[in-house]
Amino acid sequence: MKIKSHKLDNSVSLPAAVLINLILILFCAACILPFIFVMIISFTAEESIRQIGYSFTPIEWSLDAYRYVLELGDQLWRSYANSFIVTILGTFFSVLMVMMYSYALFRKDFKFRGFFTFFCFFTMLFGGGLAPTYIVCKNLLGLSDNYAALIVPGLLNPFNVIIMRTFFQTSVPDSLIEAAAIDGSGEYNTLFRIIVPIAKPGIATVSLLTALGYWNEWFIAMLYIRDAKYIPLQYLLMKMQNQVDFLVKNSAMIGAEAANIMSNLPKDSLRMALVVLIVIPIACAYPFFQRYIISGLTIGSVKG
């Protein structure tokens, strides 16, 4: 290709290229090293931690942390399941809602387009604040200690409406809508049969951003969840910042058995093992879907 040869011509000098690569390698290393470090700690024997603390080169390796995770995993598996349920249900309903709302805003011939655009985007600029929202959700809407409390507060993000509407605008020609209308296609039919297949990349983008949001959410749980039954993974980890034994307290074991486990618990490596278990699904998946996220964020970065 022509451009390629030109590009080669215009390359930086060799020393500059080496320097650039060196800087980038250092920065990339800084980005992932903490995770590798945490992973090493999770495989470190408690005795090694007692002697030399957390180290990239532990004296002794061990699978104890993961063994304990398996053994007293009641709370952990429940939280894992909670996170999955909330992410899947939340993403489904959220994307459906965002898609329908954005489609109405996208239609230039929608009579109340201006009003509903304002109605949605105004909430990005002004709101009641945390305390009133908390009181309304908890006491008026009953969002407390149930799955709805974890799902409902994140359902509609105006930011996603912007992204979705922009995708519609760039991928769906007006003539298509007109043609569908002439053929007697109803609005729901037009949206789900004609528009959705065209706007798939946009829907994928918004779905991924929403799913990521639900998976990483802990603040909502911190506000509305007290019952250990509904605690999602991220909040479990948050709780263990201060109460390392939270996992044990909420496992099925009681009495002497629990006391025994508690005293032998590899507390440090156990917490780090949990971090690893949370990050692994994301670390494995994101290289494949980052393309969509980037396209969404490029739209969103300038708008909002």
Added chain:
Amino acid sequence: MSKVKTGGAASVQKKRSQGFTGTKKTLALLSMTLPGVIWLILLRYLPMFGIVLAFKDYRVYTKKPGVINNVLHSDWVGLKNFKFIFATSDAAVMIRNTICYNLVFILLGMVLAVSFAIMLNEVRSKLLAKSYQTLMFFPYFLSWVVASYFVLAFLDPTDGLIVHLQKAAGADVINWYNDPKPWPFLLVLANLWKNTGYSTILYLAAITGIDMTQYEAARIDGATKWQQIKYVTIPNLRSMIIILFIMNVGKIFNADFGLFYSVPMNSGPLYPATQVIDTYVYNALMATSNIGMSTAAGLLQNVVGFICVMTANSIVRRIDDDSSLF
């Protein structure tokens, strides 16, 4: 806008039935907005009425408890809640922290991201460039809770890597979670760690969009690489940089709650360095259950934030109409 309407004479026949199909269409579209509208009313507009709590002393109405009764029967206290916030040094500290941290984040983040994006654009190997991108994007996908454990691995008072290195070197060991002094530096570092990769990729997308002929022309005129960056790349990025800058300054009163709450583990002794408006609002609500003061601080944040965003937006609109938010 007018593209739809200039259909021409072909639509004369359609006109007769337009009245009916028009209403039907509007109704269908209205029904599509309905779930969103209900959500917005319940979770965004209803709480706005709760702003009155900033001027009230919220008490549970014992005769007939219930949110609405509680609100209605709580005493009006005027600006007492606001006075309380400003009576202590809390207000000055959290406002200073919120603004200063955000300014540093915006400026440093921008300089770093633009530099990295320019460097990344010079990497010729596709595989390498892709790998760098993927690796530096990683922190963006993690929550602050996870990141707080990364920090803990280094700073844990008994086992942390840095703490142990300090001990080995015979230096005085400080408890990092009790001493606010290093935290401004740590928080800036944490924020850059998490967000720089992401903004780098955004800028890179803009750089790759620049017309190659501009570089070619510059090269024919004998421009060096530095000159190309200075006279082609940067000018092409200028409007994006300015717009993102102004938009971010517009949000200067909103702090990243997770960074300031989770990473320092909400440690009390660190508040002078870590307390921002968002954490204050949360702590007033959940730790001390002072709903009035929490609402008041939140209202203050929202009003000032609103003014900032509106100002920012009107400036952006003057520079580049397409980029303004509304």
